[in-house]
Amino acid sequence: MPTIRLCLSGVFALFLYACGGAADAPATTDGAAPDDERIDLVVRGDYVVTMDAARTILRDGAVAIDDGDIIAVGPAADVVAAHPAREVLDGKRRVVMPGLINGHSHAAMTLLRGVADDLALMDWLNNYIFPAEVQFVDPEFVRVGTELACWEMIRGGTTSFVDMYYYPDTIAEVVERCGLRAKISATVIDQRSPDAEGADDSLDKGVGFVERWLGRHPRITPIFGPHANYTLNAEQLAATRAAANELGIGVSIHLSESPYEVQYAQDTYGTTSIEMLESIGFFDGPTIAAHVVWPTDDEIPVLATRNVGVIHNPTSNMKIASGIAPVAKMLAAGVRLGLGTDGAASNNDLDLWEEMRLAAFLAKVDSMDPEILPAIAVLSMATDGGARAVGLDDVAGSLEAGKRADLIQVAFDDVHHVPTYDVISHLVYVTDEQDVDTVIVDGEILMRERRLTTIDTERVRAEATALAASIRDALNERNANREGE
Ligand SMILES: [Zn+2]
Secondary structure, eight states: OHHHHHHHHTOOHHHHHHHHHHHHSOOOSOSOSOGGGSBSEEEEEEEEEOOOTTOOEEEEEEEEEETTEEEEEEEHHHHHHHOOBSOEEOOTTEEEEEOEEEEEEOGGGGGGTTSSOSOOHHHHIIIIIHHHHHHHOSHHHHHHHHHHHHHHHHHTTEEEEEEEESOHHHHHHHHHHHOOEEEEEEEEOSSOBTTBSSHHHHHHHHHHHHHHHTTTOTTEEEEEEEOOTTTSOHHHHHHHHHHHHHHTOOEEEEESOSHHHHHHHHHHHSSOHHHHHHHTTTTSSOEEEEEOOOOOTTTHHHHHHTTOEEEEOHHHHHHTTOOOOOHHHHHHTTOEEEEOOOOGGGTSSOOHHHHHHHHHHHHHHHHTOTTSSOHHHHHHHHTHHHHHHHTOTTTSSSOOTTSBOOEEEEEOOSGGGSSOSOHHHHHHHTOOGGGEEEEEETTEEEEETTEESSOOHHHHHHHHHHHHHHHHHHHHHHHHHHHHO
16 A cells, blocks of 8 residues: 555655554544644534434534534534544545434343233333333443443434433443433332332432432433323422422433323223322422323323423333324414333334334324424424423533533434435434444544444343343242242
């Protein structure tokens, strides 16, 4: 190679430097700027889908990143000329877009993927999931399960997620290491759970978690996760909101998920779920509400005026047969809407591309109107709209100078992307998680050309497989004992 011969000749010190960079590290934007004057990274793409308010899509565009901030978005030639960088990611057959936002998950439940399928929500929860969790979930389970989930989410282009599970300190430690951005809910629930004895104990422990993590890491926001209105009474729900307000944090909750919950609220309080929460002041602070399948026409305006972030989980709602959420109606009423996968035990994966596709198709077939939820509306639910729903829109959700650099490169080189007429159509109706090529959060590359940089995937595979083997043995033993009874 001629460049190597030139380097070895050692004629020009500067040229030597540039060649050395080319040999050891990816290409830079030019050969002239001294290293300390270069920005960290430029990410190029045949298309840059910004998801800004004007829905700007750049052909042959680029995003300039320094110290984890997006400092410029524009035509590649301009960005490259204005911002010499230490590294430039090539954009040939690549689409650059904001990273996806998973607004509702129980990450560690990846380890319970497939242990109990084809059941209704309350049967599934009370007879399978809650007992299995009390038996198996400990900090080690949460560590391995959350690592498995982070691996899967990074692989699929998710850059932020909202989690609700047990041992939240362990979740936070994993998130800190793997590089994702997360709001982590300490579960508050009035029953014996893996990490608490009941509502008061879980709230006390949640307060401890929040005090340990509030302001500790810029990518991690601790919040409370009051589980649902049928696992906490009105007083406990109000106490959780009061504690959240005292600490200056938000909450996430399962809300109006199933006909069971709606009936429970009616039987217990003589009103519907959302009205009941509104009546106790539960929405007096940032709220992320997962599912919201059964809001009444009177409740939808409450969600809008109270700025509740509603997370639509189409796969989970379909699999457990919870129902079809009135997504288009909520969007039309101005409700903030995002998308979530729910836990892997009710999905059974963490693929937001699939959620986008199903959200669109479900709304269309439900209304018998193919125009009701267009591709761009669904893409927004996974990006800028999702960021607004979960309260991360000041840092993520769109590619704009001033936001943090949470973005992905999607490869458009597989057969299903040929030809490409409309990039938005392709992202929503064609792209799947295997197409994601590179993932960046806070300016750090977490996956480069489909190779994860922060997670030792073979170690996680081995640990998850070993844990699953012991869970399988225990479940088999339990089932054998039940049969013998
Ligand atoms: Zn859930």
